[in-house]
Amino acid sequence: MDSSTNSTRPASRVTIADVAREAGVSKGLVSFALNDRPGVAPETRSRILRVAGALGWTPSLRARSLSSKRSFALGLVMARDPEVLGSDPFFTSFLAGVETILAPQGLALVLSVVPDETTELQTYRTLVADGRVDGVFLTDLRHDDPRIPCLAELALPAVTLGRPDQASPFPAVCIDDTHGVAETVRHLADLGHTRIAHVAGSSGMLHGSRRRTAFTEAMRDAGLDDGQVVETDFSISAGADATRRLLEAPLPPTAIVFANDPMAIAGIGVAQELGVRVPEDVSITGFDDIEFARYVYPALTTVGATPLVWGRAAAATLLALIRTGRSDDVELPAARLIIRGSASAPAPS
Template sequence: MAQRKPTITDVARTAGVSKGLVSFALNDKPGVSPETRKRILDIAGDLGWRPSLSARSLSTSTSYALGLVIRRKAEVISADPFFPAFIAGVESVLAEEGRALVLSVVPDAAAELRSYRTLAGDNRVDGVFLTDLRNADERFGLLAELGLPAVALGRPDPAVPFPSVQLDDTRGIAEAVAHLASLGHSRIAHVAGDPHMMHGGRRRSSFDDAMRDAGLDPALVVETDFSASSGADATRRLLDDVRPPTAIVYANDPMAIAGLGVAQQRGLRVPHDLSITGFDGTDISGYVYPALTTITSDPVEWGRVAARSLLELVASGSVDSVELPPASLLIRASTGPAPSHRGSDAAHS
């Protein structure tokens, strides 16, 4: 038989006080002496009492949950380590606060907007995280209309009406290009992300600017949906070129690892014949062979900071945007000097 959970009545009986006094103490309301409050809290802890979120929600008109709606293909989410790491950071904060994360993965824009309307209409969440910011993003107007607090993830356009947790990812891309150029590479390609997402377009622009700064042609670019499969397809296209690149800068680690596999299947030696860089600094990137040169960020800390920001916004009605340390290049074994002419020809064989 399952053990009955202790209730506020049990706490009051053990402490020898009224349920009303226990409620005041547990909810940190005035009218309870510090000594009595401490005794009640200690007894509640000893009994293993935990607050009922449903009861608290009814009494405070608060859901005690935050929402995250991700509009991407399920297979992209399952293969991209960023989101699990980000969610782990969020959960580490929410667990301490006795709150929950409501996650919804949707396939398209219509489903995404419906999801936000449902979350707000059913009072299921007190606020939401906005990820994968887009140009002319319909969510901005909808969330303002719904009155749903939101914190944006990433470096938004000045027109975004929400506070944000930002990370400068442009410097990392520029460092990757400069690193490869210093190694003698001139045919450098970029496997870019979705251009409709602000961070995908921003990384593409950073690549273009860095290539021009190095006196190189930024024409070798293939746009993708950030999935590993599209990264592999893009790599095949680039290596099939009459003059294939000697280095490829990928917009995330999963695509870079997929590209690494394609290169090795073709008999190319990385980095002797082809240099490869990723983005995100995922844990697995250090264990592939050769270990991946990548642009590091910290998605777990991003999740922690975003959760604290959104909780503060919900509680006080305002919060300042936060600038995280910029992404930076971590050089490992997947990049090396540009190959000889004979070596670069091997990429097309």
């Protein structure tokens, strides 16, 4: 026998029969466990997965797709400017949370960034027609969102990030962001601020208009006027422009509440450029608590929205819906104010 031939021959692939024999169960049960199908006791599924891992079993995605008629991929379609997405670490953290659930199970995430709503709806139809995803995450919810009836018509499983303002057949993963906005305004009012402005996100998005409403209501609850509101597209450049307009006004605010951290950090930079001290002359707060927020100077007072946790919860909820046909809504802990150095009592006038 030619030993050199043997040395180059690939080792035989570990099969589900090998896993079944080692685990002491049937091949059918191994198939159910490895393909995430119901009907397997949790402890049995765990034992089968441990044995498969020890043997070095790896799935044949092509075979799994053909046998189960699943793509083993989830989708995320976003109609946003790529520059805005690239500059907002919230989405990076959210996607990291999703991947912590998908990657260990050999599942993929299909991400599409599209220019407008029409293209977005067509992208969903194409994904379904091509069988590329088993379900999708629905972000940046809008008023009377047309994506919800579209996905219902396509019978594509989905999870919404936040609760829609319309009837929806899909589970929602929610976090009460209004609580954090109200806490921020109360904190600033307690410090003695009366001229408080809000640099808001797009009113076309539910979370943008919701935070704006929460700001106005909190101002009234504090016995103040509604305050000045500047609407933006959530981008860094728009946040910087809004800050400049507010601080160059004849009677500038002594505090600015931003709808996200990147805009707030840009606001700190603009203030320093204009010779306006933070927080002595103007207090600045953000929303999301991105990692960079604690390292700017002064460190940013902000609201913690835990995007990594949100991503994990959304992925787990969507997978449960795909596997069992149902999944309950998930209420994450309310966003809370995190006090750091960028907000203080206003300087005496």
